Amino acid sequence: MLSTTVFVSGANGFIAQHIVKQLISKNYKVLGSVRAATKGEELAANLNSPNFSYVVVPDIGVAGAFDDALKSHPEVIIFLHTASPFRYDIQDIEKELLNPAVNGTKNALKSVQEYAPQVTNVVVTSSFAAIGWSNKYFDPTKVSTEEDWNPQTWQDALANPDDGYLGSKKFAEQAAWEFVKIEQPNFRLTTVNPPVAFGPQAFPIKNKKELNTSAEVINGLLKLQQGYDIPEVRHLFVDVRDVAAAHISAFENPDAAGKRLFVSSGPWSAQGIVNIFHKNFPQLSYIPIGEPWKDTLYRSSTFKFDNSKTVEILKVDLRPLEVSIVDAVQQILEAK
Incomplete structure (x- = not known):
């Protein structure tokens, strides 16, 4: 029986490395994207597995960033999009945080739709930041669930890097759901929304x-x-290993298709x-x-918070x- 090949964008990230490690332990083949070959070589050395290979995607915010990788690897069946900008040393919040997060997500989904019609499931790493009523909207009585969206506006997100990060997660995830609604692609979408891991x-x-x-x-x-x-x-909080496992359940479990998985312990x-x-x-x-x-x-x-719907789908003890x-x-x- 041939192993299923899973594409993991941003494969050298904190959560992504756990995802890759767990996938390989479950006998999946993994193709990871990294920004530089040195990162790919380091990850390959740590994994020491013939089931891992990598491609270099220097900038996920560039149109067509994933096109060549997917054209060259028709064996990819699952696409996990974990890559997203997250840094505080920025000068222009819109240019360096918001636009790259939104465009990176759109670019990934467009590439899958156009060049990988065989892909059945796409999982996008979002965040509790897209759900929770944070900063000026914080309400101590509010019970956050999988249905909620952080009410922050694009203008709010320009106030400082912290608000910019919250906005980048919300708007990138919304762009993913909007893409699926409008384009009606072959694949099923699931998002994973962890708080601090x-x-x-x-x-x-x-x-x-x-x-x-x-x-x-x-x-x-x-x-x-x-x-x-x-x-x-x-x-x-949630444990990073549980976040990784949720990404895998997101495509293995049919009940997770079309859902937001709010993983919080x-x-x-x-x-x-x-x-x-x-x-x-x-x-x-x-x-x-x-x-x-x-x-x-x-x-x-x-x-x-109340994430009982997610816990029921995942059937795990966090x-x-x-x-x-x-x-x-x-x-x-x-x-x-």
């Missing part, structure tokens, strides 16, 4: 200076010294993460204890916060 990197850390954003949240707390205040940060706070440090890692006694009881207060004041944090911290402490 914690947990270990897919492979051992070689350079602590190159951690992804959510791992840097943990690493930043590991650097706290006595006398420092613990940040009053809180949000929702629950709330977290910086104080709660520090509490986990002190419970599990006695060598981290240098980190301030803070006020452990405030974790409950912080978690109760963040986003409320990992709890302590597992995600312990696994991530152990990996960071083992890194040079």
Whole structure:
């Protein structure tokens, strides 16, 4: 029996590497796109599998970015679009965040429609940012579900990079659903909408200076010294390994077609993460204890949500916060 070939755009991303790793463990063949050959070679070395190959797509925002890759690989049956810009060191929010996210998604779907009619399922990595009523729209009484859209406008998104990121996720996902509605392509679309993804990197850390954003949240707390205040940060989380598994369920499970999968395990706070440090890692006694009881207060004041529809489709038990944090911290402490 021939293995199904899955295309994963942005294959060297934090979530994407876990997706690729899980796909290969399930005997899929994976064709990943990366921005530079060095990234592809590094991922190939980590995977060490004949079932992985890569193509270079330097800029997903360019029209036809995926055309050549799909023309050259008619064996691709599933397309997972995880690539999206996410950086804060930007000068022009519209030019560097919003347009690349929207155009990158449209370009991927157009290429699949035109040059890969054999593709049955497309899965787009979106975000809780496209769902949650954040920033100036935050409402502590609002219960977010798979049906909700962040009410932010394009103009709101131009205010600062944080709002720009929220907007990039919302408008890119909306562009995907609009494309399917108008074009009626052969493939079925599913989106995966995670909040902050914690947990270990897919492979051992070689350079602590190159951690992804959510791992840097943990690493930043590991650097706290006595006398420092613990940040009053809180949000929702999900384990990165569960996000990856949701991407695979998104095309394996027929019930997921045409759905938004809102994968969230629950709330977290910086104080709660520090509490986990002190419970599990006695060598981290240098980190301030803070006020452990405030974790409950912080978690109760963040986003409320109901993702029961997603949980029913996926039929999985999502990992709890302590597992995600312990696994991530152990990996960071083992890194040079």
